[in-house]
Amino acid sequence: MIYLDNNSTTAVAPEVAEAMEPYLADGRYGNPSSPYRFGQEAAAALTQARQQVARLIGANPEMEREVIFTSCASESITSVFRSAVRLFPERKRLVVSAVEHAITLNLCEELETELDYRVTRVPVDGSGHLDIEALETALNDKDDPPALASIMWANNETGVIFPVQRISELCRGAGVPLHCDAVQAVGKLPVNVSALPGISYLSLSGHKMHAPKGIGALYISRRSRYKPLLPGSQQSNRRAGTENMASIVGFGKAAEMAVDGLKSGKMERVAELRDELEKGILQNIRDTEIIGGAKGAERIPNTAKVLIYGAEAEGLLMMLDQAGINVSTGSACTTGSLGPSHVLTAMGLSEKEAKSCLRLSLSRFTTREEIYEVLEILPGLVERMRALFAGAAK
Ligand code: PLP
Numbered sequence: 001m002i003y004l005d006n007n008s009t010t011a012v013a014p015e016v017a018e019a020m021e022p023y024l025a026d027g028r029y030g031n032p033s034s035p036y037r038f039g040q041e042a043a044a045a046l047t048q049a050r051q052q053v054a055r056l057i058g059a060n061p062e063m064e065r066e067v068i069f070t071s072c073a074s075e076s077i078t079s080v081f082r083s084a085v086r087l088f089p090e091r092k093r094l095v096v097s098a099v100e101h102a103i104t105l106n107l108c109e110e111l112e113t114e115l116d117y118r119v120t121r122v123p124v125d126g127s128g129h130l131d132i133e134a135l136e137t138a139l140n141d142k143d144d145p146p147a148l149a150s151i152m153w154a155n156n157e158t159g160v161i162f163p164v165q166r167i168s169e170l171c172r173g174a175g176v177p178l179h180c181d182a183v184q185a186v187g188k189l190p191v192n193v194s195a196l197p198g199i200s201y202l203s204l205s206g207h208k209m210h211a212p213k214g215i216g217a218l219y220i221s222r223r224s225r226y227k228p229l230l231p232g233s234q235q236s237n238r239r240a241g242t243e244n245m246a247s248i249v250g251f252g253k254a255a256e257m258a259v260d261g262l263k264s265g266k267m268e269r270v271a272e273l274r275d276e277l278e279k280g281i282l283q284n285i286r287d288t289e290i291i292g293g294a295k296g297a298e299r300i301p302n303t304a305k306v307l308i309y310g311a312e313a314e315g316l317l318m319m320l321d322q323a324g325i326n327v328s329t330g331s332a333c334t335t336g337s338l339g340p341s342h343v344l345t346a347m348g349l350s351e352k353e354a355k356s357c358l359r360l361s362l363s364r365f366t367t368r369e370e371i372y373e374v375l376e377i378l379p380g381l382v383e384r385m386r387a388l389f390a391g392a393a394k
Contacts, residue, residue, distance in 0.1 A: 001324050001325075001326065002324060002325045002326065002370045002373060002374060003326050003363075003366075004325065004326060004327050004360040004361060004362060004366070004370075004374065005326045005327055005328045005359075005360075005361055006208075006302060006361040006362060006363040006366075007156050007157075007159075007184060007208070007302070007303060007328070007359065007361035008328055008361070009207045009208065009213060010207060010208060010209060010210045010363050011210060011363070011365060012210060012211065012212050012250070013210040013211075013253075013254060013257060015253060015257060016210055016211055016212075016250045016253045016254050016257070017250070019249050019250055019252075019253040020212070020246040020247070020249055020250040020253075023045075023245045023246035023249055024246045028041070028042065028045075028245070029245075030042035030245075031242055032045075032046045032234075032242075032243055032245065033233070033234060033242070042243075042245055045245065045248075045249050045252075046069075046243055046245065046248060047064070048249075048252060049069075049248045049249050049251060049252025049253075049255075050064065050067050050069070050252070051252075052251075052252035052253070052255040052256045052259075053067050053069075053204070053217050053251060053252060053255045054066065054067045054219075055255070055256075055259055056186060056187070056191070056255040056256075056258055056259050057182070057186060057191045057192070057193050057202060057204065057219055058191060058192030058193050058194045058195065059193050059194070059219050060194070060222075063222055064236050065220065065222070065236040065238065066219060066220060066221065066222055067217055067218070067219055067220075068217065068218050068220070068235045068236070068238045068239050069215065069216070069217050069235065069239070069243060069244070069248050069251070070215075070216040070217060070218055070239060071214055071215070071216060071244070072205060072207075072213075072214060072215070072216040073103075073181070073183045073203045073204060073205035073216040074103040074216070075216055075229070076201075076203035076204070076205075076216050076217065076218035077101075077103050077104055077107065077150070077179070077181060077203050078103070078107060078229060079218060079228065079229035079230075079239075080148070080150070080179045080201045080203070080218070080226075081094075081104075081107045081111070081148065081150070081179075082227075082229050083225075083226050083227040083228070083229070084147040084148035084177065084179075085111065085115070085147065086227045087147070087225055087226075087227055088147040088148075091145050091146060091147035092115070092116065092117050092118060092144075092147070093117065093118040093119070093120065093141075093144050093145070093146045093147065094108055094111065094117055094118075094119045094120070094146055094147060094148055094149075094150070095119075095120045095122065095135070095138045095139060095146045095148070095149040095150070095151075095176070096108055096119065096120070096121055096122070096149070096150045096151065097121070097122050097124065097130055097135075097151050097152065097162070098121045098122060098123050098124060098342070098346040099124055099128065099152070099155055099157075099158075099342070099343040099346050099347075100150065100151075100152055100181065101152065101156060101181055101183070104150050104152075104181060105342070108121075118144065120138040120146070122134050122135045122138055122151075123346065124160075124346055124347055125347070125348075126347055126348045127160070127292060127294040127297050127347070128155060128158045128160035128291070128292040128297070128343075128347050129160065129162075129297070130151070130162050130163070130167075132163070132166060132167075132170070135149075135151075135167065135170060136170050136174075139170055139171060139173075139174035139176050140174050145174075145175075145176065146176050147177075148176070148177055148178075148179060149167075149171050149176050149177070149178045149179070150178075150179040150180075150181065151164075151167050151178065151179075151180060151181075152180065152181040152182070152183075152184070153180050153181065153182040153184070153185035153186075153189075153191070154182075154184040154185040154188070154189070154299075154300045155184065155292070155343060156183070156184045157305060157330055157341060157343040157344070157359060158291050158292035158299070158303065158305045158343060158347075159184070159292060159299040159300040159302070159303025159304075159305065159361075160292040160297060160298070160299055161185070161189070161298040161299060161300060164180065164196060164199075165195075165196065167180075167198070168180075168196040168197065168198030168199050169198055170198070171198045171199075172197060172198035177200040177201070177224060178198050178199050178200055178201070179199075179200065179201040179202070179203070180199050180201070180202045180203070181203050182202050182203060182204055183203060183204055183205045183208055184208065184300055184303075185300060186204045186208075186209060186258070187208070187209035187210075187254075187255075187258035187261070187262075188267055188270075188300045188301055188302060189262075189267075189300060189301075190262060193219055193221070197221075197223070199219075199221065200220070200221050200223070200224035201218060201219060201220055201221070201224065201226075202218070202219040203216065203217075203218055203219075204216060204217050204218075204219075205217075206247065206250065206251040206254060209254050209255070209258050210254045210257065210258075210363070211247065211250045211251040211253070211254035211255075212246075212247050212250055212251075214244070214247060215244060215247035215248060215250070215251045217251065220238070226238065228240070261364055266364045267301045267302075267364070268301070269364070270301045270302045270362050270363070270364055270366065271301035271302075273362055273366055273368060273371050274301060274302055274303070274304050274360075274362055276368075276371055277304055277360060277362075277371050277374065277375065278290050278293065278304050278306070280371075280375040281304075281306055281375070281378065284375060284378075284379045285308065285378065285379050285382050287308070287309040287310060288306055288307065288308050288309070289306070289307040289309075290304065290305065290306060290307075291305040291306070291307055291344070291347070291349075291357060292305055292347075293305075302361050302362040302363060303359065303360075303361045303362075304359070304360045304361070304362075305357060305358075305359050306357065306358050306359075306360065307349070307353055307356055307357050308356050308357070308358065308382055309353075309356060310356070310386045310389055310390065311356050311382050311385040311386050311389060312355060312356065312385060312388075312389050313329040313355055313356050313357055313358050314329055314355070315385055315388070315389075316358060316381060316382065316385045317329055317358065319381045319384065319385060320377075320378070320381060323377050323381065325373075325374055325377065325378075327358050327359065327360050328358070328359045328360075328361070329341075329355075329357065329358060329359065330343070330344075330357075330359065340354035340355055341354050341357070344357060360374070
């Protein structure tokens with residue numbers, strides 16, 4: 001199998017599985033809240049994992065309260081929104097980009113319908129770039145100040161990176177707390193929250209970076225207030241629930257490996273392979289285009305979003321599956337829904353174009369041979385798909 005759907009989820013790294021093993025099978029089942037030594041050993045492992053994650057995002061590893069573990073990034077994001085609602089009850093507006101992940105947009109819709117919130121969805125252009133002027137205007141409405149802005153670092157479908165530094169400055173200047181969904185950026189790009197004082201909260205997810213599914217984290221800046229979604233004594237009173245120790249230790253190990261990977265140039269290698277893949281597709285398959293790949297545009301190194309005119313992407317995905325190649329048509333969370341991707345329509349693609357896009361996302365485990373094999377197989381499948389599609393349209 002060739003796996004090119006790493007923005008959806010990643011393989012657990014062998015070193016991560018090895019680090020987790022004692023917490024699953026080897027009797028290290030202590031509860032980190034227990035005062036005796038068996039529990040305190042677990043507490044020490046929890047602290048170490050927290051420090052590993054803190055280092056990955058440039059938070060202070062000694063500040064216990066700055067990084068908490070959650071069950072997933074969706075929980076981290078939800079907790080930030082629910083916290084903002086309770087901290088600023090007089091502010092009934094939210095600012096997000098039009099291309100946020102489904103969890104963020106779902107939360108906005110829920111708050112609109114249940115609590116009469118107003119939501120400003122800041123548009124993007126055809127290359128996926130955020131309209132910074134529109135963001136600035138949205139943040140600075142003195143008659144209707146927002147309780148929270150939530151803007152992602154990098155888009156999961158296109159890989160396009162937003163100018164986080166500028167966004168952080170604008171939010172700070174406007175006095176609006178900023179949450180950054182950094183799920184697709186962390187581990188792929190250097191992330192340093194210490195240099196971004198406008199970021200109050202940042203969400204990340206283990207399973208996008210070779211840790212298991214069902215573990216996430218939330219950074220809460222020491223300058224920001226926070227009301228927990230699950231009130232309780234664990235994790236500096238910021239998240240109740242006995243900690244998922246095996247996954248937390250795995251996440252810590254994955255974070256440490258991501259730091260090493262960034263230092264040793266592993267992501268540059270991934271970018272080279274992605275660029276080769278894109279070049280090969282553009283050369284070998286007529287009428288194709290890279291979405292978000294405009295010259296000078298910044299993207300995360302592992303993502304290729306390809307528009308293949310005249311081919312129906314869902315069908316192509318099934319054909320590729322039969323050939324042993326896993327790709328995606330969009331975000332895994334919206335796969336199965338019939339509508340076109342909200343990210344692509346926000347970028348101005350027609351419904352037909354949006355349904356002709358494949359996302360291929362690599363990881364540090366992707367090999368050059370795999371990329372060559374995809375380049376061998378894909379053109380023939382596209383031609384078959386186009387013929388079928390044209391036939392069906394007649
Ligand atoms: N945000 C982005 C940008 C994502 O890509 C994802 C997962 O696809 C999420 C949030 C949700 O992450 P999790 O699966 O950990 O809840």
